[in-house]
Amino acid sequence: MDIGGINPVILVASLMVAAVPIMLAALGELVVEKSGVLNLGVEGMMIVGAICGFIAAVGTQSPVAGFAAGAAGGAVLSLVFAFLTQVMLANQVATGLALTLFGLGLSSLMGQGYNGIKPPVTAKVPFGPLAEIPVLGPIVFGHDWMVYASIALVACVWWVLRATRLGLIIRAVGESHEAAHALGYKVNRIRLGCIAFGGAMAGLGGAYVSLVRVPQWVDGITAGAGWIALAIVVFASWRPWRVLIGAYLFGGISVLQLNLQAAGSGIPVEYLSMSPYLVTIVVLVIMSSGRGRASLNAPASLGQNFHAAR
């Protein structure tokens, strides 16, 4: 069963957990970018979500309350971004970067006094005998409920964007905000909603880091996960199911390289560590070649501000 000293079943099970934060954050950012807004503040929203979720979970001793607070925290922070870019028409790239820096500082301030406290345990979903099934048990039935929720959210976003009127409106706003405006859609309000959704998802991802993956609070806990989420959106060429694949790939490689080391494999660590980024670069090159169908998928109005008076 073991391949090179690594049990593939356990590997798949742990990569599913490792991928949850970046998958949630990337999924939120995908919706934001689909509506034509580039929010580079994912890292900041994640870490604010991580500390808000942590504080709420410790205060109420309920992980569910923690995740809700994490999502709310991320959403509130994203509204700062929404106000600056949609109302004040500030530059989105600069505002997004500022949001990350602000979020890192804010989370550090909020987290004073929360170092070294243990949050309540997020229980595994009790599948009973199902979890005992070999191979399938640990992979499919051995996780906490957030893992299943994250996959359900991917399906949900995919369905909304593809098959509903709301999805059509979001895509229309992202492709051509002027045309959408001419049709009578409130471009900035729709974008504001998408930004808040993206913030909530990033906050949820952050809360997963501080409540499940690391279970504690330390400054800088997300350690760059938000940037990886941004890369996954591009890697996925703005398609929800590819976000899932991208997150498993990125999460999987980071888990795999640690497992390979623990198993004493001879493959140099450095190659594995850089492989996800190499894959991203390759995807970017293919996309920007202009030939592949994927290249048509970037929202046409991405990163451009809109004002009705123009």
Added chain:
Amino acid sequence: MIRRTLMTTAAAGFALALGGTAMAGEPMDHVKACFVYVGPIGDGGWTFQHHQGALAVQETYGDKVEIQWQESVPEGADAERVLTQMALGGCNIIFTTSFGYMDATNAVAAKFSNVMFEHATGFKRDSANVSTYNARFYEGRAIEGLIAGRMTKSNKIGYIASFPIPEVVMGINSYFHHAKQVNPDVELTVIWAYTWFDPAKEADAAKAMIEQGVDVVASHTDSTAPLAEAAKSNGAVIGFGQASDMAEYKPSPRVASIIDNWAPYYVKRVGALLDGSYEQVDAWEGISGGEVLIGEITEAVPAEVKAEAEALRDAIAAGSYHPFTGPINKQDGSPWLAEGQTAPDGDLLGMGFYIEGVTGDIPQ
């Protein structure tokens, strides 16, 4: 551009005017002590302990000392910028608290001869105003190794390593050597995380080890994440507090800890600058000097193992035992230390090899 030139000129003038005063040993009325940290103060480990040292300086000297610090300074070009800014900003002594600041510290020190630089865990002292200081953490690793060797049930112990530098290799060797002495069947798994601080990655590394059957996890990274991961095992896996006591994980998984205690050194050095007795040093204190403390060994460890570990600690503190006492062979079987010989400091500071019995290679 003009402003920058002006500032440099001003700095040069300042340096000329004051150049050598501190080195000449004249007492100073007021010292501004600055600290550069590699991580956030709230990491609960390495940087937290350095900051405790900085606060101790402030407490000891009160109004005579002003302290300033900067957190999460990346190792590399940014460090040089931060150091230059601090030197221009009137700092009299600057403590750079990570190995990776070595070149930046020496480069900036060469430009500001009136500012004293203190580099932690490094070995380069290119100009007269650069001192280096370190603690003999390998002494603490010896005690961890003994506990690990006695406590492991699977005979697999783990070490989450940060970067392949002598400091870390020394720790791995000391840990393994002392585990092997009490348990000849013990096997060591090393994972290189390539980070000092990344809680998620540290937790993943601990998880990967535990999945491979490791039941004692030591870490050389700065956060408490590996202990949090070990805590999920309900007592089957134990670990150690690293850099800071990490008492919140008592009594298990944290069964003991290595505490970095920088306060005595920082207080001594700033005091020397104040009273004019400051000199360039290469300081390397250990358990005996109070720079390395062993945190309480908890009741999760059987009493006889605890007594054995404390005896080892006391022997090291008294100087009657050196953690690297021969016979010890290198990994390839060639002899390193003969019977009864102790490791010279030079060998330790440049350590680039595993001792016999450790598997795998040190990444280059």
